[in-house]
């Protein structure tokens with residue numbers, strides 16, 4: 503069955519991607535720049551990646567004919583974790599697929615994800631699986647106040663409810679539709695960081711500098727890089743992320759979100775994403791190699807290239823919220839900056855909470871970059 507050729511894949515080979523959102527778009531731009539051709543599978547005719555694809559398969563993610571077309575690509579990857587892991591396993595029978603359907607399936611499910619994080623010897627928040635009415639019982643007491651999260655399909659803070667006692671837990675579980683959930687203890691967060699790992703195999707692995715992530719209403723607003731943490735803690739975060747990638751025998755780009763907890767600043771692994779991550783967009787403008795270039799390299803069997811951060815920076819997301827009733831945001835707020843890079847994703851409709859673009863502000867320090875980014879962002883409206 504193993505017809506997969508493990509040789510390095512070179513341009514102008516055709517690379518396939520499941521999903522054509524902004525991450526797929528930036529992947530396609532990187533691949534095209536390097537001279538590869540790109541095939542995108544996305545059911546949306548307006549998919550942001552379609553503008554940069556040689557072929558846009560406008561079909562469902564489990565469409566048999568579309569998957570057959572994708573299987574003709576030299577290699578296939580994905581840009582979102584809620585892709586059908588079975589589609590990836592099926593594709594893997596005839597072409598090179600990374601990350602593996604197995605890794606993607608783990609990252610799709612908070613219960614499995616936590617089990618694997620534990621298996622890799624890494625700390626998670628104390629938690630309990632809530633899958634049946636009987637699970638809402640006395641031994642939840644130690645987890646209050648806590649957060650109830652659906653095991654699957656949560657993102658940007660959706661599918662989560664904060665609970666203080668058993669009655670609230672029972673109500674929250676009912677409100678979430680009595681689906682399988684994870685109840686996590688609420689931790690005393692000092693900051694949130696993420697580490698992006700690029701792994702071909704155990705000997706060929708590299709991490710980007712940790713990003714410090716600030717959310718507004720559950721959605722990433724700013725990533726400040728490097729994270730404003732002691733050097734030793736930054737290194738420890740990178741080691742934890744590498745250990746998780748090794749435990750999964752991961753191939754590709756893996757984002758690992760962590761909490762910095764309490765006065766002791768303990769690192770706790772929160773969740774992972776089996777793809778480039780919003781908190782890694784600064785790598786396009788502030789690192790030797792971007793996370794999307796790395797995604798292309800790794801799926802093609804090339805080792806990760808240099809992840810060095812060339813300048814402190816701050817990435818700010820641009821959500822649909824900043825659009826006025828008529829017209830466009832004040833783009834000059836960013837374009838008149840000497841060291842800011844604007845990225846817009848070509849989405850037609852600016853809805854509240856929708857990620858329309860981002861910009862990365864470089865500066866001589868992380869604090870200065872953050873201040874400038876906040877000022878430019880405020881001036882967009």
Ligand code: ADP
Pocket residue numbers: 627649651656657658659660686687688689690691694717720759772773
């Ligand atoms: P999502 O898939 O929506 O990103 P997360 O598990 O990352 O879900 O949770 C969203 C946010 O909720 C986190 O970025 C963090 O701010 C907060 N959060 C999640 N879990 C905890 C926890 N155990 N303790 C404190 N805050 C938490």
Ligand code: MG
Pocket residue numbers: 759773
């Ligand atoms: Mg998260």
